[in-house]
Amino acid sequence: MSGTWTEHFVQSLSHWGTCTKESAANKKPKKLRNISCLRIRYTIAAFGAEGANSADLRWRQRLENLQRALGQLKAALEAHNACINDEVIGMAVVKAYEFSFELSWKTLKDLLSYEGIDAQLPREVLRQAFSYGLLKNGQLWIDMLEQRNLMAHTYDQARANQALMLIRETFAPELLQLAAELEKRP
Template sequence: MTRLERLRFQVEALGRAVARLEAALAHPKDEFVRDSAIQRFEFCFELAWKALKAYLEVQGLEARSPRMALRLAYEVGLVEEGPWLGLLELRNLTSHTYDEALAERVYSELPQALSLLKALLERLEAELAREER
């Protein structure tokens, strides 16, 4: 698989995951919806950083961790660093959502996370289209 094909695959996977997170957040909130949305956010974040990693590889850069991918994506102007580092912290909190208060906090931040993920997806789709020309 070429770097460009890997990027296309990652962007498509991210698109599907973002749509699923958006669908979960559209439901009336209850415990199951909350937990489902948090899990879907985890998937989205993982796919987002892997899509960033694939994009950076197309650009000749290498990121070995989510934090490094975010830093490099910021340096090339793909994302705003502050909000995305906040998403990384939010993602790190998801392993502790057995704590009800923490689960509620994470869930309350998911609409903003969805907005950032959708903006990234649009940007990556545009970059992919540009690279494929």
């Protein structure tokens, strides 16, 4: 069969909806609806393993990307420590943080999806990850999200310096800890 398991599931689901509407309108026996239910069960059984593997693969690939981004963040922080007054390196640290944070919440989103939990927006993903024990300090992650949003509109050097301090002392260690914890997952 061609297509992904989700495409087949959606096709079966839409077919099931059509059959139930037709059977209700024509007062056909329930048997037609039961056949459609079996079709959905078959679709899940036939393609569920592929879907589970692709969801597992997706969050693991995202984790690899996160680890590479965190490597860049560490390198930017080291360069900034060597040249503390260099604004260009400071901007590189901020951008590396923004990129790493973005990959962090998206990795969590993919992992939650793999676990069967639907969360789409960053704040929602962070709350769900905290409630399921993937994050230890939920409020810190909300603060990181808010700071990331503020950094995109920071033009004041004093605020930029404050952001750099937060990244160096608080946010980067938290991102690294998350990556280490996710790496341990089976």
